Amino acid sequence: MSIVKINTITVPEQAREELERRFAERKGTVDESPGFEGFQLLRPTEGEDRYFVITWWADEESFVAWRDGDARAAHAGEGKKPVASGADLMGFDVVIDVPRPATD
Template sequence: MIKAVNRISVQKGRVQEVAERFSKAKSVHTFDGFVLMEVLIKEGTEKEDVIEVCTTWEDHESFKAWRESRATQKAHASGDSEKKPQAEDNPILGAELSTYEVFVQHHPETK
């Protein structure tokens, strides 16, 4: 299993505006190999707010298929910030994607 974490830097005070974009299920939830999505809002930041969008996948191939899919391209139509200038009112300052191997998970004991 792998976990993909997209760390999104957001203008201070606009974190709820960006987090709301993830509140409804979208196409990622329909892909083979998709396990779980979590949206985390970092607490106690000073200069900028931070959201981490964490998706868990059965394997790298499933994650890669989702990333390369037409649905993903459409959802991210705004493109790379280096290719297109950011809109003046865009609250997103930047993003960084990392992937991790899930080494171990502990779940509550079943009773």
């Protein structure tokens, strides 16, 4: 069964637009990574200041290979000032998976 990685990123309100723009510019860059299954960027609401970056992977090895390869190279090559003031990575095993209906 799949694994899920959730990166919580604390972003000041004035930097949110920039964070979303950066993610939009890189949209699809992870899609071809072996073992990658899906991605969501969740914007905070109701007084929360953390974004949640959720990725699904076939297994831990696929995530580690991406993190230590393509992801590291992409972040190193950006040369942009960080917009987040903090981040934490959480990992989970998928126990029950009910797919969402497809949307256009």
